[in-house]
Amino acid sequence: xxxxxxxxxxxxxxxxxxxxxxxxxxxxxxxxxxxxxxxxxxxxxxxxxxxxxxxxxxxxxxxxxxxxxxxxxxxxxxxxxxxxxxxxxxxxxxxxxxxxxxxxxxxxxxxxxx
Amino acid sequence: xxxxxxxxxxxxxxxxxxxxxxxxxxxxxxxxxxxxxxxxxxxxxxxxxxxxxxxxxxxxxxxxxxxxxxxxxxxxxxxxxxxxxxxxxxxxxxxxxxxxxxxxxxxxxxxx
Numbered sequence: 001x002x003x004x005x006x007x008x009x010x011x012x013x014x015x016x017x018x019x020x021x022x023x024x025x026x027x028x029x030x031x032x033x034x035x036x037x038x039x040x041x042x043x044x045x046x047x048x049x050x051x052x053x054x055x056x057x058x059x060x061x062x063x064x065x066x067x068x069x070x071x072x073x074x075x076x077x078x079x080x081x082x083x084x085x086x087x088x089x090x091x092x093x094x095x096x097x098x099x100x101x102x103x104x105x106x107x108x109x110x111x112x113x114x
Numbered sequence: 115x116x117x118x119x120x121x122x123x124x125x126x127x128x129x130x131x132x133x134x135x136x137x138x139x140x141x142x143x144x145x146x147x148x149x150x151x152x153x154x155x156x157x158x159x160x161x162x163x164x165x166x167x168x169x170x171x172x173x174x175x176x177x178x179x180x181x182x183x184x185x186x187x188x189x190x191x192x193x194x195x196x197x198x199x200x201x202x203x204x205x206x207x208x209x210x211x212x213x214x215x216x217x218x219x220x221x222x223x224x225x226x
Contacts, residue, residue, distance in 0.1 A: 004157075043158070043216050090157045101148050101205050101214060105157030 003027070006091050006106040013113050019078040021109050023091030031094045032074035033058075033103065034066060036087040043090070049074055081113045118202045123221040126196075132189040134220050136202030139183040144206050147178060149187045150216070151198040158201070158216070161187065192224045 007022035025032065033048040035058075045058030047066040055066050063085060067075045074093075078085055088110050092103040119137040126132040138147065148163040162169055162176045164185075169176045175188040189196055201219040 043214065092157070101146065101203070102160050102163065103158070103214065104160065108155070108157045110155075 004091055004093055004104050004106040006089075006109050008109050009107065011109055011111045013078075013081050013111065015082060015113060017078075017081045017113075019081050019111065019113075021076040021078075021089055021091075021111070023074045023076070023106055024072050025074075025091075025093040025104070026072065027093070027095070027104075028071065029093035029095050029104070030071075032068065033092045033094075034064075034074065034076045035090045035092065036060070037090055037108075038087050046076065081111075083113050085111065086113045087111060118204055118217055120200070120202055120217065120220045122218065123223070126189075126192045126222060126224050128194060128224055128226050129191055132192040132196065132222055132224070134187040134189075134200050134202075134222060135184065136187070137184045138202070138204045141182050141204050142206075145204045146206070147176065147185050148203040148205060148214075149174070149176065150201045150203065151196075151222075152201070152219075153195075153198040161200075192222075194224050194226065196222065197224045198222060 004025045013019050031050050034046045035043050037043050044060050046060055046064050047058050049055045049068045052068055052071050065077045088108050090108045091106040094103050146163050146165050149161040150158045152158045161173050162171055164176045164178055178185045199219040199221050201216045
């Protein structure tokens with residue numbers, strides 16, 4: 001089975017801190033995605049990547065950046081954390097663009113910014 | 115994308131089949147039906163998808179009506195661990211670039 005692993009399950013940070021969320025997938029998938037999920041707002045795409053060193057903005061990229069130096073690893077960076085970035089962050093991967101609707105998700109990181 | 119309508123909640127007894135309906139009356143010919151579920155405090159989990167033929171995998175069966183305007187996800191022997199929110203999504207394959215829209219879904223509660 002595909003495994004998508006997120007480095008932290010729960011994280012508490014202070015306003016202004018730089019935050020790194022790490023995601024690793026073990027099935028050699030081409031595509032990786034970062035989402036945040038908030039009550040009443042559903043799942044929103046932050047950034048995605050189709051290949052190493054490639055990235056594309058999603059619907060809500062402001063305040064975030066990403067890094068994909070290796071195929072299996074996709075990192076989300078909050079340059080200066082703010083309280084409105086308190087959320088559940090979900091990483092996902094998919095095999096190729098033709099199957100981007102078949103996503104494999106990690107367990108999520110619940111980030112609280114105080 | 116075609117809009118989907120699901121009942122807000124359903125109950126099922128453990129060991130019985132859970133049949134979750136989804137209405138997608140505006141579906142177009144090249145749109146697939148996808149099902150995901152999300153157990154509390156976890157990431158969504160892909161279950162199954164199909165175009166027009168019925169599909170079965172180790173998790174569930176998907177029955178799509180002949181006119182494709184509705185479908186049913188069947189969990190043949192529900193367990194307590196199947197308690198989750200189930201989402202039905204309709205999409206042309208390869209076009210979403212990860213931008214899946216999860217609606218309100220159906221909260222399935224499996225009782226002992």
